[in-house]
Amino acid sequence: MYTQTHRASLAFGARSGSMTMSDTRPVVAIVDDDISIRESLEPLLELSGWRVRPFDRASTFLDWTAPEGPGCLLLDVSLPDLNGLDLQARIADERPEMPIIFLTGYGDVPMTVRAMKAGAVEFLTKPFDDQVLLAAVERAIERSKALVAERSVRKALDTRYASLSRREREVMHLIVAGLLNKQVGGELGISEITVKAHRGRLMDKMKAASFADLVKMSEKLGLETPGRR
Secondary structure, eight states, X not given: OOOHHHHHHHHHHHHHHXXXXXXXXXXXXXXXXXXXXXXXXXXXXXXXXXXXXXXXXXXXXXXXXXXXXXXXXXXXXXOSSSOHHHHHHHHTTTOTTXXXXXXXXXXXXXXXXXXXXXXXXXXXXXXXXXXXXXXXXXXXXXXXXXXXXXXXXXXXXXXXXXXXXXXXXXXXXXXXXXXXXHHHHHHHTOOHHHHHHHHHHHXXXXXXXXXXXXXXXXXXHTOOOOOOO
């Protein structure tokens, strides 16, 4: 870890650099009740190009609204108000795009296994090597970027699907199930020409370049294929 002089130098550099950096930088949240850990990690992470938000307890972190975009969480296992592993479970659904790196003064195999099975990127025991930590944060940020991009794609698909009329959705479900236009018409009691018209409109609304593209979109949306009547 750092000497006091090293910390002061890093802190000055972090503050100087942060004034010119964009607010769109990935954010690294730190939840640790040890102020010396927060004060030593903050300049290190700032100098590496990330925004840092330190918290001394789980409750203040839970009250914080994380900015849009990629980020990760450095989380102490032992906290005054909520166990780090319990916090991990609590935010699993609320903040899935924020991977967790655990920091602990002690650790055992069951604790590590529980954390990793729940999706933690790394489980580090204090004192840890700075480069090991930075490498773990880099991995976590890359994972977060992929998750954020996936969420963005899914949100766009949801919006496009919501723009379809009820009939267009019915046609979409049936054609991705492999039915021909004539068969879709028979299922829905409409003409083949009408099916083609609905198909053309829904392809445009979904921005599908091909039938295969539409099938992939359907899979990402998790659409169920309706049964034949």
